[in-house]
Amino acid sequence: MTSRTAGAIVLLTLFSSPHASADEQEGITALQMEIEALQTEFANRISVLEAKLARLQGLPEPAAGAPLQPSKDTTPIITNKSAQEDPIQSASLTAPVAPATSGRRIFGNEFNPSVGIILNGAYRDYSSEMSEMAGFPIGHEGERGKEGFSVDHSELNFAANIDDKFSSKVTVAIAEHEGETEVELEEAFIQTLAGAGLPDGMSVMFGRGFWTLGYLNEHHNHADDFADRPLTNRVFLNNTFNDDGLEVTYILPADFYAEIGGGLFLGDDYPFGGADGGGVGAWSLFARTGGDIGYNHSWRLGAYLLSGSADNGRSSNDDDIFFVGDSDLYVADIRYTWAPTGNPRQKELTFQSEFFLNQEDGTYEDSALASGLVMFDEQSSGWYAQGVYKFNPNWRLGLRYSRLAPADTPAALFGGALDAADHDPQALAIMADWTNSEFSRLRLQYSLEELSDGQEDNQFTLQYIMSLGAHGAHKY
Amino acid sequence: MKHIFFTILTVFSSLFLAPGSADAKVRVFACEPEWASLAQSIGGNLVEAYSATHAAQDPHYIRARPSLIAKMRRADLIICSGAGLEEGWLPVLLQKAGNTKAQHGGPNFLLAANLVPLLETPVTLDRSMGDMHAQGNPHVHLNPHNIPPIATAIVERLKVIDGANLTTYEQNYETFLARWIAATSRWESEASDLKGRRIVTHHKSWTYLIDWLELKLVNTLEPKPGIPPNSSHLEQLLAQVNEAPVLAIVRSPYAPDQGSKWLSGKTGIPEAILPFTVGGEDEVTDLFSLFERTLDIFDGAVDAKS
Numbered sequence: 084m085t086s087r088t089a090g091a092i093v094l095l096t097l098f099s100s101p102h103a104s105a106d107e108q109e110g111i112t113a114l115q116m117e118i119e120a121l122q123t124e125f126a127n128r129i130s131v132l133e134a135k136l137a138r139l140q141g142l143p144e145p146a147a148g149a150p151l152q153p154s155k156d157t158t159p160i161i162t163n164k165s166a167q168e169d170p171i172q173s174a175s176l177t178a179p180v181a182p183a184t185s186g187r188r189i190f191g192n193e194f195n196p197s198v199g200i201i202l203n204g205a206y207r208d209y210s211s212e213m214s215e216m217a218g219f220p221i222g223h224e225g226e227r228g229k230e231g232f233s234v235d236h237s238e239l240n241f242a243a244n245i246d247d248k249f250s251s252k253v254t255v256a257i258a259e260h261e262g263e264t265e266v267e268l269e270e271a272f273i274q275t276l277a278g279a280g281l282p283d284g285m286s287v288m289f290g291r292g293f294w295t296l297g298y299l300n301e302h303h304n305h306a307d308d309f310a311d312r313p314l315t316n317r318v319f320l321n322n323t324f325n326d327d328g329l330e331v332t333y334i335l336p337a338d339f340y341a342e343i344g345g346g347l348f349l350g351d352d353y354p355f356g357g358a359d360g361g362g363v364g365a366w367s368l369f370a371r372t373g374g375d376i377g378y379n380h381s382w383r384l385g386a387y388l389l390s391g392s393a394d395n396g397r398s399s400n401d402d403d404i405f406f407v408g409d410s411d412l413y414v415a416d417i418r419y420t421w422a423p424t425g426n427p428r429q430k431e432l433t434f435q436s437e438f439f440l441n442q443e444d445g446t447y448e449d450s451a452l453a454s455g456l457v458m459f460d461e462q463s464s465g466w467y468a469q470g471v472y473k474f475n476p477n478w479r480l481g482l483r484y485s486r487l488a489p490a491d492t493p494a495a496l497f498g499g500a501l502d503a504a505d506h507d508p509q510a511l512a513i514m515a516d517w518t519n520s521e522f523s524r525l526r527l528q529y530s531l532e533e534l535s536d537g538q539e540d541n542q543f544t545l546q547y548i549m550s551l552g553a554h555g556a557h558k559y
Numbered sequence: 560m561k562h563i564f565f566t567i568l569t570v571f572s573s574l575f576l577a578p579g580s581a582d583a584k585v586r587v588f589a590c591e592p593e594w595a596s597l598a599q600s601i602g603g604n605l606v607e608a609y610s611a612t613h614a615a616q617d618p619h620y621i622r623a624r625p626s627l628i629a630k631m632r633r634a635d636l637i638i639c640s641g642a643g644l645e646e647g648w649l650p651v652l653l654q655k656a657g658n659t660k661a662q663h664g665g666p667n668f669l670l671a672a673n674l675v676p677l678l679e680t681p682v683t684l685d686r687s688m689g690d691m692h693a694q695g696n697p698h699v700h701l702n703p704h705n706i707p708p709i710a711t712a713i714v715e716r717l718k719v720i721d722g723a724n725l726t727t728y729e730q731n732y733e734t735f736l737a738r739w740i741a742a743t744s745r746w747e748s749e750a751s752d753l754k755g756r757r758i759v760t761h762h763k764s765w766t767y768l769i770d771w772l773e774l775k776l777v778n779t780l781e782p783k784p785g786i787p788p789n790s791s792h793l794e795q796l797l798a799q800v801n802e803a804p805v806l807a808i809v810r811s812p813y814a815p816d817q818g819s820k821w822l823s824g825k826t827g828i829p830e831a832i833l834p835f836t837v838g839g840e841d842e843v844t845d846l847f848s849l850f851e852r853t854l855d856i857f858d859g860a861v862d863a864k865s
Binding site: 521 | 560561564565567568571572574575613615616617619620621622623624625626628629632633643646647648650651653654655656657658659660661662665686785786787813815
């Protein structure tokens with residue numbers, strides 16, 4: 084309707100009187116008819132739109148792009164048409180349907196990469212100035228965190244399905260090393276989806292990732308129950324083994340959970356190092372099993388082997404210690420969870436423990452001692468155990484103990500970083516954390532670390548872990 | 560040492576490589592008990608329905624446990640609520656299990672929330688509003704009118720998956736639907752006096768039931784979805800309830816009871832612990848008894864009042 088006709092209608096209504104002339108009367112009738120025609124047209128349009136809306140709501144999964152079956156003619160598909168032919172179905176559809184408050188469909192950002200930002204920062208206070216790990220080579224990441232304020236574990240995640248066969252994930256960490264801000268590519272991998280055409284139960288991950296090795300290694304720091312990793316992961320893996328490589332896992336076709344897998348890696352990440360890019364520097368094999376006991380208990384057990392070599396050498400302890408040779412790392416882990424009320428949202432007890440055995444065969448050199456090359460064929464080990472109790476949806480308490488058993492020190496390395504001087508490094512941690520929602524957590528932790536003989540370190544950590552954007556996964 | 564490790568690995572793999580029980584039943588993996596029950600009603604003894612959660616659990620807060628991976632690995636039909644309810648664990652299961660049948664949009668994968676009109680679809684989304692589901696409220700099973708379209712989808716999928724028993728599924732489905740429609744109209748006539756009654760609930764789990772029975776939700780004990788009740792919110796709620804009394808304080812068996820007990824103690828308004836899903840009470844063994852018990856409990860509250 085143009086504004087002019089609208090104006091004419093208003094004028095006519097205002098000035099029309101019961102004594103209107105025949106001409107005027109004719110004009111009014113024409114206008115009335117015009118208005119009626121417009122009303123009918125709008126009514127028709129609205130009913131067409133309503134029908135469209137009803138059809139959209141009645142259709143099964145209109146948003147899912149894939150058809151139910153390849154052929155529409157030969158296989159049954161649920162549509163309104165078939166419903167009309169079936170008396171029972173049509174009865175159900177003509178029965179009053181609850182009205183929806185809104186026909187709008189708003190989806191998350193599943194179709195674009197889901198983006199998540201983890202804000203993970205802390206304030207740390209240490210009583211000891213020194214933190215020397217006796218008897219073990221230790222990488223930079225494995226050392227205790229920076230004292231004072233730090234935002235060292237903030238990270239950015241992107242994840243999405245690429246198509247029907249592949250998914251991917253990228254994690255970039257923004258870390259501060261000696262006053263400089265560095266961007267680290269923690270993860271960048273592709274992974275097969277169930278539609279990739281592999282045998283049922285098989286999955287391949289290719290790229291850089293937190294590989295399957297014990298319980299903690301495949302988890303991100305921000306999902307941990309404590310503010311730092313236990314001594315075992317700090318010493319044997321420099322916190323995390325995330326080399327470049329490829330991993331295949333296979334869930335066996337049993338009623339019971341049983342998984343086997345293995346990987347091939349470049350061999351550049353701790354505990355290996357100095358890969359010259361030629362071939363495969365390391366490989367892994369593992370097997371795990373687990374299950375439920377009744378409704379409220381569940382468990383998982385695993386055994387892992389990571390084997391490889393540092394042919395061109397691995398440096399540690401601020402480049403003081405240099406190792407060339409082979410290492411075999413055996414890991415066993417157990418995890419057990421119990422929901423006392425049956426609902427883990429309310430109360431939950433989790434227990435986990437890992438054991439590491441590391442066999443190294445090669446040469447060590449301690450440049451601080453000017454030791455020269457020292458033959459080395461020894462084994463070291465370590466373990467930790469932790470329990471975390473969630474006593475209401477917001478609060479958890481945790482206790483962790485970790486202990487290491489250093490290798491026998493060759494005489495040529497006496498007095499250096501690799502000389503344990505008959506001391507087993509150990510650490511005790513107690514934490515309490517408050518979880519406001521699935522996206523925010525504050526934690527207070529006290530640790531007593533005794534990494535070398537007589538070096539007692541009382542540590543206090545106040546930590547925040549918040550996530551923006553994508554919803555995290557509830558892994559076991 | 561390596562030899563020992565290899566031996567253990569080989570023995571372990573061969574132990575489990577023998578395929579498990581090879582019965583011919585269609586294995587249904589349901590994320591929630593209501594869908595396991597519905598699939599069992601339609602499939603009868605031709606299907607074996609497994610529910611990943613039980614009535615005492617909050618289906619949002621589940622871990623991708625080892626046992627669930629094993630079940631997903633061998634499932635023939637997957638039925639979940641969708642709309643973000645299982646977003647923390649279902650994607651992990653699908654990824655880990657590598658079951659070619661378990662794919663979004665495929666014929667063996669059903670999300671109930673995609674089959675019925677959703678309520679409470681937010682127009683704006685902000686995490687400060689609490690645990691919001693972008694697609695709408697996912698607890699769709701509590702309106703009996705939402706059951707038939709989902710039952711229809713299940714029978715269509717079963718007929719494709721197990722074509723040999725097509726007629727049995729068809730018959731079971733028709734029997735179920737006839738019973739269901741009769742029961743729905745019976746419930747509606749019984750519950751007509753509930754119309755317009757005011758209630759308080761713990762979480763927004765009851766939206767579809769409230770919508771169906773035309774109850775009036777005064778407020779929730781949770782200040783925001785997923786945020787546990789706090790004292791200032793409860794005080795405010797107490798004032799609100801004292802001003803205009805309500806019929807009952809409704810919560811599910813898995814919701815914590817402190818908030819509703821406190822409010823009930825202060826006001827004398829009865830707590831109504833509704834079964835919420837199949838298995839929520841011992842006698843609630845299927846969807847029929849779920850609605851029957853729910854209405855019984857409401858009737859009890861009405862009688863107590865008059």
